[in-house]
Amino acid sequence: MSLSVGTAPKSSEDAAHKRPKIVTNKQRVTWVTLVLLVVVVAGVAWGLSIGSQHISLARLPGALIKADQPDELILQSIRLPRVVLALCVGAALAVAGALMQAVAANPLAAPEIMGVNAGAVFVVVLAITVVPSLSGAPTILLAFGGAAVAGVSVMLLAGSGSGRVSPVRLALAGVTASSLLISLTQVLIIFDENSTDSVLFWLVGGVNFGTWQDVRNLLPWLVLGLIGAFAMARPLNLLALGDDMARGLGQNVERTRMIGSALVIVLCGAAVSVAGPVAFIGLIVPHIMRRIVGSSYTVLLPLCAVGGGVLVLYADILSRYVKPPFEVPAGVVTALIGAPIFVYLARRQKVTS
Amino acid sequence: MTSTAILAQHVRRTSLAKRHPAILMGSLGVLAIVLSFYSLSVGATDVSMGDVFNAVIGNTSDQAAQIVVQFQLPRVLLAWLVGIALAVSGGVMQGVIRNPLAAPDVVGVTKGAGFAGMLLLLAIPGIPVFAVVPAAFVGGLVAAALVYLLAYRRGATPVRIALVGIAVSAAFEAGIRFLLVRNPLDVSAALIWLTGSLFGRSMSSVLQILPWVLVLVPLIVIWARKLDVLGLGDDLAAGLGEPVEKTRRVLLLFAVALASAAVAVSGTIGFVGLIAPHMARRVFGGRHLASIPSAALFGVLLMLFADMIGRGLAPPLEIPAGLVTAVVGGPYFLYLLVKTGK
Numbered sequence: 001m002s003l004s005v006g007t008a009p010k011s012s013e014d015a016a017h018k019r020p021k022i023v024t025n026k027q028r029v030t031w032v033t034l035v036l037l038v039v040v041v042a043g044v045a046w047g048l049s050i051g052s053q054h055i056s057l058a059r060l061p062g063a064l065i066k067a068d069q070p071d072e073l074i075l076q077s078i079r080l081p082r083v084v085l086a087l088c089v090g091a092a093l094a095v096a097g098a099l100m101q102a103v104a105a106n107p108l109a110a111p112e113i114m115g116v117n118a119g120a121v122f123v124v125v126l127a128i129t130v131v132p133s134l135s136g137a138p139t140i141l142l143a144f145g146g147a148a149v150a151g152v153s154v155m156l157l158a159g160s161g162s163g164r165v166s167p168v169r170l171a172l173a174g175v176t177a178s179s180l181l182i183s184l185t186q187v188l189i190i191f192d193e194n195s196t197d198s199v200l201f202w203l204v205g206g207v208n209f210g211t212w213q214d215v216r217n218l219l220p221w222l223v224l225g226l227i228g229a230f231a232m233a234r235p236l237n238l239l240a241l242g243d244d245m246a247r248g249l250g251q252n253v254e255r256t257r258m259i260g261s262a263l264v265i266v267l268c269g270a271a272v273s274v275a276g277p278v279a280f281i282g283l284i285v286p287h288i289m290r291r292i293v294g295s296s297y298t299v300l301l302p303l304c305a306v307g308g309g310v311l312v313l314y315a316d317i318l319s320r321y322v323k324p325p326f327e328v329p330a331g332v333v334t335a336l337i338g339a340p341i342f343v344y345l346a347r348r349q350k351v352t353s
Numbered sequence: 354m355t356s357t358a359i360l361a362q363h364v365r366r367t368s369l370a371k372r373h374p375a376i377l378m379g380s381l382g383v384l385a386i387v388l389s390f391y392s393l394s395v396g397a398t399d400v401s402m403g404d405v406f407n408a409v410i411g412n413t414s415d416q417a418a419q420i421v422v423q424f425q426l427p428r429v430l431l432a433w434l435v436g437i438a439l440a441v442s443g444g445v446m447q448g449v450i451r452n453p454l455a456a457p458d459v460v461g462v463t464k465g466a467g468f469a470g471m472l473l474l475l476a477i478p479g480i481p482v483f484a485v486v487p488a489a490f491v492g493g494l495v496a497a498a499l500v501y502l503l504a505y506r507r508g509a510t511p512v513r514i515a516l517v518g519i520a521v522s523a524a525f526e527a528g529i530r531f532l533l534v535r536n537p538l539d540v541s542a543a544l545i546w547l548t549g550s551l552f553g554r555s556m557s558s559v560l561q562i563l564p565w566v567l568v569l570v571p572l573i574v575i576w577a578r579k580l581d582v583l584g585l586g587d588d589l590a591a592g593l594g595e596p597v598e599k600t601r602r603v604l605l606l607f608a609v610a611l612a613s614a615a616v617a618v619s620g621t622i623g624f625v626g627l628i629a630p631h632m633a634r635r636v637f638g639g640r641h642l643a644s645i646p647s648a649a650l651f652g653v654l655l656m657l658f659a660d661m662i663g664r665g666l667a668p669p670l671e672i673p674a675g676l677v678t679a680v681v682g683g684p685y686f687l688y689l690l691v692k693t694g695k
Contacts, residue, residue: 157687157690157691158690168513168515168516169690171516171519172454172515172516172519172690173687173690175519176683176686176687176690177683177687179623179679179683180679180680180683180684183548183675183676183679183680183683184680186547186548186673186676187672187676187680190670190671190672190673191667191670203530203547204530279527322531322534322535328534328535329534332527332530332531332534335523335526335527335530336524336527336528336531338523338527339520339521339523339524339527340524342520342523342524343503343517343520343521343524345520346503346513346516346517346519346520347503347504347513347517
């Protein structure tokens with residue numbers, strides 16, 4: 001229980017005298033928040049200034065307000081939406097991952113592992129193939145459907161053997177369902193369009209084609225999802241104590257699970273339909289954050305949102321250094337970072353015993 | 354335990370196949386050969402089966418048939434060799450690790466070999482193609498060793514091997530995608546490395562994989578009894594005078610080599626190594642002397658079907674065989690997973 005911080009924010013000064021342990025953790029949360037914010041600001045500046053046309057940092061503030069010269073236009077219409085989209089997509093996927101781990105009571109649960117992302121991608125690509133003119137809001141709604149169907153099927157499949165779903169079986173079922181959906185997506189791409197760029201975009205995900213339109217499409221769902229998730233923090237904390245305990249404390253466990261899953265689907269569906277399945281964000285960010293600030297969802301969820309944004313932003317920046325004139329999807333970089341962490345998680349005794 | 358119970362059921366149900374495995378295996382072989390000829394005749398231009406047969410034995414001047422033989426024959430031969438290599442590799446792995454979920458793609462060998470082969474081809478552009486198979490072998494071996502080491506914690510349970518294998522595969526796949534992004538290829542070449550395909554392969558690919566299959570598969574069939582002995586469990590096998598660790602390592606090495614050779618010529622084709630041995634065990638029972646050769650035949654049939662569906666679904670377009678096997682194999686793996694959980 002020493003980890004539950006932030007549940008009583010007003011009496012922080014009183015608590016400083018009585019319970020020093022919590023305060024250290026609280027200080028740590030403050031520090032982590034500050035560091036993350038600095039990293040975000042630095043990343044935004046860096047992300048805005050690099051590219052095939054280098055724009056010096058001194059000109060950034062002016063360019064953000066008015067766009068007269070070509071450089072400033074580049075900044076406003078190409079780089080800024082890309083940076084904003086990276087932050088939004090990262091936040092959505094990371095919070096979805098944290099929610100999923102809480103709802104499924106399973107450290108390996110994450111949108112990319114449970115087939116949720118692959119389901120959304122498959123439906124979006126199917127829709128684009130059938131109705132080429134489709135874009136924007138309808139695509140996102142379809143993505144919700146794909147994400148929901150895929151996620152629910154994986155849960156049912158993994159759980160059909162026994163009562164409680166073991167983390168490993170869930171992961172195996174989810175990964176297999178994902179690979180099945182990804183294969184079907186590839187078939188559709190072959191029918192639809194013969195360009196490696198679009199293949200890689202829908203298989204890997206990235207923000208390098210991000211526009212203001214994408215940001216506008218994502219933003220309402222992101223806000224809805226994040227507010228919903230933050231409001232769920234207390235029920236989720238209780239859920240972490242176990243179903244019986246949570247029920248004993250007066251929680252409606254099923255309702256918490258349902259709402260949590262719906263939020264996951266909203267966040268993932270929206271993020272995937274604008275940026276593709278950026279890999280491993282939902283798996284690794286919550287684990288890293290939990291390591292640093294403990295497992296109280298009151299602080300964990302907001303920090304995951306910021307942390308996910310940071311990860312995608314920096315992955316996108318790194319991906320521009322891979323082969324300078326070309327831009328690679330950020331998903332390649334996040335996959336390279338995420339895969340070893342996945343190995344580490346898969347290896348842990350707690351997960352597989 | 355559950356698998357033995359299920360096997361016992363099937364002993365009763367399909368005892369005919371088990372008493373006379375040669376008959377059923379022979380008919381499977383005939384089916385594969387007929388399918389091969391049919392596969393030669395399907396394509397962008399249809400050629401009659403008779404013409405194809407004449408062209409294969411060499412007494413025709415029909416232009417169309419000759420072209421078909423020149424372009425389709427390597428492909429069909431490759432479907433045979435790759436199917437045999439993957440299926441036998443999977444059969445050996447399932448026998449040696451005593452794990453129904455083991456297969457070259459599940460334990461990461463496929464992606465590891467694919468990454469190494471691709472790395473070599475891209476790093477040294479002028480490299481002779483014959484160097485690809487050894488490179489893929491090294492990659493597959495590294496991946497398999499990684500999976501085993503990472504999964505090992507007071508023994509390696511089937512599910513943990515599968516999970517760590519998926520994680521290691523994901524790492525290598527990320528590597529493959531990274532290489533693809535750094536060195537943009539055209540779509541079909543990219544898809545070969547991402548999913549595996551027999552598209553545009555020539556006789557030189559056939560010659561690359563042929564020696565590996567010709568040497569390793571007979572060796573494994575001769576050692577089939579050792580696989581049976583290993584299946585009894587370590588203690589009992591040691592009691593029967595089998596050097597358990599040594600045999601296991603040699604057999605695994607063979608399995609990795611076969612899978613790597615297949616990946617080097619056809620890319621990362623998934624699920625054949627997983628499904629074919631299961632089909633063989635269902636029909637022919639658990640004795641490896643029968644199940645390994647029949648797994649090879651099922652592997653050939655799977656590859657031929659996958660390649661034909663990929664070519665025939667929307668004629669000018671090619672759907673890589675690896676995609677077809679993934680679409681068929683994914684549900685089967687899920688079914689196995691559900692079954693092993695009960």
